[in-house]
Amino acid sequence: MSQLTKKGHACIRLEKDGQVLVIDPGAFSEADAAVGADAVLVTHEHLDHFDEGRLRAALEANPAAEIWTLRSVAEKITAAFPGRVHTVGHGDAFTAAGFEVEVHGELHAVIHPDMPRITNVGYLLDGSVFHPGDALTVPDRPVDTLMLPVQAPWSKVGEVIDYLRELAPRRAIDVHDGLLSDIARTVYDRMLGPDGPGVGGAEHGRLAPGETLAL
Template sequence: MRVTKNEHASLRLDQNGETLLIDPGSFTTPLIDLTDVVGLVITHEHPDHWTPEHLDRILRAAPGTPIYAPAGVARAAEGYDVTVVSPGDSVTVGSFTLRFFGGVHEVIHSSIPVIENVGVLVNDTLYYPGDSYAVPEGVEVDTLAAPLGAPWLRIGDAIDYVLAVHPRRAFGTHDMTLSVIGKGMHRQRLKWATEQGGGEFLELEPGDTLDL
């Protein structure tokens, strides 16, 4: 399985000629080569993780692509056919087995309502938590897509999260709110955390790929 990091929170996974997309949102440039898409995961309803424009583009290229997301996304994306998933659910679509964890978005501020969020484990190999520090209990994570920067993220909490997940390797995502210098600094912190468990941290830029 090959993972491609897109801008911000968006990932593309390819296996056996099929493609799975995760969280193409408002900070992600228009995606290309979409005809082989067999599924789309949206972790929560915030626009930096999905937009109608991305959904329309994907569905034009690959009509009928199933969309898996929590109930909040189904409400926000009225008019789209969204299959609601919750923590504990498992779905197989094409070459991809999806297991969902978590349940809630991290708190941004007491004045902002807490919404639903699901983390997704793909083929028991790649774990992406969305906007949360949800640890997939009972799972040895091979590769973690670790959030680097967000209104809800404090770097000390992000370090503790990587230490808790204990992945064999990790790379940063959710990073478009950071300056170049800030991204480099946060990467160094998560690199340290990954290495405490004997893992490897990889610095992926948009368009970079990793074979899992």
């Protein structure tokens, strides 16, 4: 059984069999969000998902730790972490920190038509937990636990609801929530809960930073 811990904003930490995998330790996450990781995955280059200082802290704390990410991020950090950065893209599969990882998706969600779209990948772990980064990517296989980007400059709640309906996970846990106030959270919880318009039967919940869930 693995264990999932929510970190700040879009970052999560998973542990299994004594190994630790961290996804998206960005500038809105704790400074030590990736410390102790055996593997770090980064979905894209935006600062709230990718922070070189947090990656450096992780790799200095564990000389065996490695990073998997898409080309746009790898090009920024390969020189700083020689031999420890792996470039991945849609359709790739690999093992990191004991987790079987599949890569899904290619592009960041549209923020505005006048802004060029950057690349973005999502990671499916052990065929169960999916972190899509900044996109509403639908993998070509069922997802048990979805890390749901609940609020972002590129989304609206109707799109989040439709994404849950289409993906139909058993459980959805909020990420990308660092810009939400406590007042806003009550609105999102209602819209995505049983009193809302319906999210395809997914069990929707939130974890406070540092809170853990057994998977």
